[in-house]
Amino acid sequence: MAVETPKPLSAPRIYLIRMAVFLILAGFLAFILYRPIWNAFLSNPGLNGLIVGVLLVGIILAIRQVARLFREVRWVNSLDLRDGAYQGRAPVLLAPIAQTIGRKTGNGAVSIDAGTMRTLLDTIGARLDESREIVRYLAGLLILLGLLGTFWGLIETVGAVGRNIADLPTGGDAAVLFDELKNSLASPLIGIGIAFSSSLFGLGSSLVVGFLDLQAGQAQSRFFTELEDYLTAHAVEEPVIEAPRGMPAATGFGGAELAGALDKLTTTINEGGGGRQATQAMANLAEGIQGLVQHMRSEQQMIRDWVEAQATREKELKAVLERLSSQDKG
Incomplete structure (x- = not known):
């Protein structure tokens, strides 16, 4: 049976365009409000500079999440399922698929059974989610840095006000005391500037990184959906071994689920995955072994x-x- 030509995956170019347009608009707005933004930056250049640095790192990582999909899309579109050949460099995110196809090469048209396909999709989905964790953390970190500046400024303000009130002389003319109090409050207002400037930079930067992370997530979701459709179009059902005539057919857990769980555990260990992922993969493998043992016992009982x-x-x-x-003898 000939393998039909699959529908090519679409490149995530539109998401990079959206990112570029948003950054241009944000830069244009910052250019228009240059003077007040610069004055706010000078209120606390150390913390505000840290916020701007984290913002630049978040922008670079978010754009990289989308840009790295171009290589994967080109690999899938150049893949020839008749012999497993492809053009260009091997993929990074889709390395499990490349390894699976490499093992199946030489047996005619490449086909993937349903169990293996689901295991591969789960592995790739986990990789896509992990690649965005740093950008999500940076978006939350920017808000926390803004709040840190806010509390820092408020502490400075409250402390300065308390010291100025304690230094006011007792007695004397009320008008003179009021003038002294008014002059002494000029210094504590600097702390208010620190508080609001840090909040301004933190929230604004988090808004930018959050939008870029949203576009990266949409690009990865469309890539994953199209890849799932691609693999589903070429997945084949697992062959069913018929029981002997008169013997009931065996139903239940098969070896494909166990093989998939073992492949997932091996991939997780090779990639240096976290303890939670390795534990989950080992739990899936143990469940698969238990199901396989029960299946074998049920088959033995049927036999x-x-x-x-x-x-x-x-x-x-x-x-x-007899x-x-x-009767014949009789």
Whole structure:
């Protein structure tokens, strides 16, 4: 059966365009508000500079998440399922698929069974989610840095106000005391500037990184969906071994699920995955082994029942033949 030409995967170019347009608009707005933004930056250049640095790192990582999909899309579109050949460099995100196809090469058209396909999709989905964790963390970190500046400024303000009130002389003219209090409050207002400037930079930067992460997530979701459709179009059903005539067919857990769980555990260990992922993969493998053992026991019981039934039938047939033989002799 010939393998149909699959629908090519679409490149995530539109998402890079959206990112570029958003960054241009944000840069244009910052250019228009350059003077007040610069004055706010000088209120606390150390913390605000750290926020801007984290913002630049988040922008680079978010753009990289989308840009790396171009290599994977080109690999899938150049893949020839008739012999497993492809053009260009080997993929990174889709390395499990490349290894699976490499093992199947030489047996005619490459086909992937349903169990293996689901295991591969789960592995690739986990890789895509892990690649975005740093960008998500940076988006939350920017908000936390803004709040840190806020509390820092408020602590400075409250402390300065308390010291100024304690230094006011007692007694004297009320008008003079009011003028002294008014002049002494000028210094604590600097802390308010620190608080609001850090909040401004933190929230604004988190907004930028959050939008870029949203576009990266949409690009990866479309890539994963199209890849799933691609693999589903070429997945084949697992062959079913028919039982002997008169013996009930075996149903239950098969070896494909166990092989898939073992492949997933091996991939997780080779990639240096976290303890939670390795534990989950080992749990899946243990569950698969347990299911396989139960399946083997049920098959053994069915075989024993079938053998006993065949033995009973043979005894009945032997008794009938003996009666027929005795009648013929009589």
